[in-house]
Amino acid sequence: MKQFSSNFYMGGKFMVVSVLLIGLLTGCGSNSDKTNEAAKQKREQVPSTPEKEKAKTIVFYGNSLTAGYGVDPSEAFPALVQEKIDSLQLPYKVVNAGLSGETTAGGKSRIDWILRQPVNIFILELGGNDGLRGIPIAETSRNLQAIIDRVREKYPDARIILAGMQVPPNMGRTYATAFRVTFQQLAARNNLVLIPFLLERVGGVSSLNLPDGIHPNPEGHKIVAENVWQVLRELVLSS
Known part of the structure; x- marks a missing residue:
């Protein structure tokens, strides 16, 4: 049985930026024109300090699955993706x-x-809590669409990845099917990259989840990170 998260907290990750400092060496010597000219040429050959490249930003926007509920922040799948x-x-x-x-x-x-x-x-990872609460699917879809629209309005060139979610069978077959299909429809309508099911190979597997049966444990997060990376890898390598 595939289940989802219902809790979340704010977390963060980090980046290491290297700055290359180039020292400019000037020579001391005689006052002859020849020596001065040689020193001038030497200075002109020294490359200028390169401008520090600014890192691009990947935002994981979600609930407790993204936040890494119950595990160390470094063990949550966004941190593993950063690695x-x-x-x-x-x-x-x-x-x-x-x-x-x-x-x-x-x-x-x-x-x-x-x-x-x-x-x-x-990367938009929301909807699992809606499903667990039985919120009307049309409302969930409208909210997700509003988030997508806002991101595109503010950052037209940003790539958006939608994390597909599923609800347990006990929510009813009709609801569960419509819920799953909603993510596929949103991805197709908005030309988004879709992760078919974020918890693939993890949801419902007791050995990969915390005792609550909902949130992945560290081993589960490793698999979730792979599910994300299969989709994300091409984007980060091509841009």
Whole structure:
């Protein structure tokens, strides 16, 4: 049985930026014209200090799955994705904007605050709590669409990835099917990159979840990170 998260908190991740400092050496010598000319040529050959490259930003916007409820922040899947990015020396930093208990309505209400920072890739992971609460699917879809629209309005060039979610069968087959399809429809309608099911190979597997049976444990987060990376990798390598 595939289940989801219902809690979230704010987290963050980090980036390492190297700055190369180049010292300019000037020579001391005689006052002859020949010596001065040689020193001048030497100074002109020294390259100027390169401008520090600013890292691009990947925002993970979600609930407790994103926030890493019940595990160390360094064990949550956004942090593991950052490790993969760093291993390839790519200029991206990950921002974990997961919040405990977040619904799509809550996500819509705080999106402007999150968008105060630059965004190059936006990964939208919301809806699981809506499903667990039985919120009408049409409402969930409208809220997700509003978030997508706001990101595109503020950052037209940002790539948006939608994390597909599913609800347990006990919510009813009709509701569960419509809920799953909603993410596919949103991705198709908005030309988004879709992660078919964020918790693939993790949801409902007791050994990969905390005792609550909902939130992934550290081993589960490793698999979730792989699910994300399969989709994200191409974007970060091509941009």
